[in-house]
Amino acid sequence: MFCNQCEQTAKGIGCDKIGVCGKQPDVAVLQDLLTYAIQGLSLVAHEGRKVGVKDNKIDHFTAEAIFSCLTNVDFDPARFEALIDKTVELRDGLKEKVKAAGGNVSFDSDAATFTPAGSFDGKIKQGEDLDFINSLDDNEDLRSLKEISLYGLRGLAAYTDHAAILGQQDDLVYDYMHETMAKLTRKDLGLEELVGTALKCGEVNIKAMELLDAGNTGTYGHPTPTEVPLGHKAGKAILISGHDLRDLELLLKQTEGKGINIYTHGEMLPCHGYPELKKYDHFYGHFGSAWQNQHKEFPEFPGAILFTTNCIQKPRDNYAANVFTTGLVGWPGLVHIGADKDFTPVINRALELPGFTSDEDKGSVLAGFGRxxxxxxxxxxxxxxxxxxxxxxxxxxxxxxxxxxxxxxxxxxxxxxxxxxxxxxxxxxxxxxxxxxxxxxxxxxxxxxxxxxxxxxxxxxxxxxxxxxxxxxxxxxxxxxxxxxxxxxxxxxxxxxxxxxxxxxxxxxxxxxxxxxxxxxxxxxxxxxxxxxxxxxxxxxxxxx
The missing domain is CATH 3.40.50.2030 (Rossmann fold)
Known part of the structure; x- marks a missing residue:
């Protein structure tokens, strides 16, 4: 494996044995193979747009697939194996439609005709042989610029997926996503054009963030300054971490009247400022401090823990039984809440656990200073x-x-x-x-x-x-x-x-x-x-x- 996409990377160069984040070598090579398969799908999708062939389901799937390769999102190899097969299936189906519309379906890149192995071990071998990062370009500077765009795309895909979940999408974003994934297969691009491609990623991301902002504020109202307790009160408890406001809303609805208090962790803290979320009486406070303390904090939380969007690091055995995931997030062995968003397993676990036995005041922080x-x-x-x-x-x-x-x-x-x-x-x-x-x-x-x-x-x-x-x-x-x-x-x-x-x-x-x-x-x-x-x-x- 080789991964250099995050700041923690080993020796400041790249992780080649196991990810500092906990990513295993099989997951790393499957992510590379998925990225390669997406390039093939995007080659076809980009050509399809030239002859009026678009498919929103494929576009959103592409965003989700790219997003799944972002650091600390999904580390379940079985899910990546399925994503690779699905990507190629969608590519071949789209290819037929593009061909029927008179579009080009012949490409220089082998990504457009890549056939995944039928076994898990076969896919691992394909990913290892691919050596994806080094295959991007022989010139280290051009490869560096391609990596900037690729990693930028992973961030862009995250915001795009968040926005799509709330009903906010724009073809401009998907157009760029497909065009750039296809462009990264080319070896005839110079420094100036690749710098432009990277900056274009930043431009399109502003649109994606605007869509996400519209989804958040249009659904939950504009945040207002809100005092958020850092302590806890007696009662059963669920801790929710990550970024997904819709998952939080659904959890709040499904726990009404059940005697369970909902606490935020990490990037869910700002959710306390949204009028349509803070109206729930059992949405109480924030538990935990810094990212690096999570493995100290989570065993201290006497309730169920729900990860949305980012799993951060593999939960340790001493509290893994209390951990659930949703959306793209996954680790092997954890209970994953499906697309139906039925949080019954989380709720039942919270009711089984002791919860907080007394009140404790640890002060508060002020959140909710949106624009x-x-x-x-x-x-x-x-x-x-x-x-x-x-x-x-x-x-x-x-x-x-x-x-x-x-x-x-x-x-x-x-x-x-x-x-x-x-x-x-x-x-x-x-x-x-x-x-x-x-x-x-x-x-x-x-x-x-x-x-x-x-x-x-x-x-x-x-x-x-x-x-x-x-x-x-x-x-x-x-x-x-x-x-x-x-x-x-x-x-x-x-x-x-x-x-x-x-x-x-x-x-x-x-x-x-x-x-x-x-x-x-x-x-x-x-x-x-x-x-x-x-x-x-x-x-x-x-x-x-």
């Missing part, structure tokens, strides 16, 4: 900047992870001067989300914009402030200090670069799949830079500018 909430007090923010009560804004957010060095972000926020405001989003905030930073004229100094899925809100806030001050985003007293871990962070970064945003600080380490020459392109065009050795160095440099 409507922030822009609703934009006049106060603008006046505070003009009066110099607010000197600078810092967007400190992104992914969390277990690799050393992420305490930088905790220290950074702690050292931010009292006349500055910190906006945050995504799971990176769990390094500092419970810090009490106070306020400036009634404006909280720590504003939680939401999940990584809510990056559209952060972009809209920055754009609105730039418009109010009649300047570009780069001219605002705003600095972005981002942490990354997986592929949603990659595509968000591409979105920011597409928008021309410069001077982004990225850490705790730079992607292993970016070669020195490609990094130079990013530095020369966007002045992207690694975080400094200490937060104070970066703060001094930013505030002195």
């Amino acid at each position: 409507n909430a922030v822009l609703g007090v934009a006049d106060k923010v603008i006046e505070a900047v003009k009066s110099k009560d607010i000197r600078h804004f810092f967007l400190v957010g992104g992914c969390d992870g277990a690799k050393p060095g992420r305490n930088y972000y905790t220290e950074f926020v702690e050292k931010v001067p009292q006349d500055c405001v910190v906006l945050t989003l995504a799971c990176g905030k769990f390094r500092f989300f419970d810090k009490k930073l106070g306020d400036i004229g009634g404006i909280p100094r720590l504003l939680d914009v939401g999940q990584c899925n809510d990056s559209y809100s952060a972009i809209q806030i920055a754009a609105a402030l730039a418009n109010a001050f009649d300047c570009t985003v780069n001219d605002l007293p705003l600095s972005m200090v981002l942490s990354w871990y997986e592929q949603k962070a990659v595509v968000i970064l591409l979105s920011l670069l597409h928008l021309g945003i410069k001077d982004i600080r990225l850490g705790p380490s730079l992607p292993a799949f970016i070669t020195p020459n490609v990094l130079n392109v990013l530095v020369e065009n966007f002045n992207i830079m690694p975080i400094a050795e200490t937060p104070q160095e970066d703060l001094d440099a930013i505030l002195a500018a």
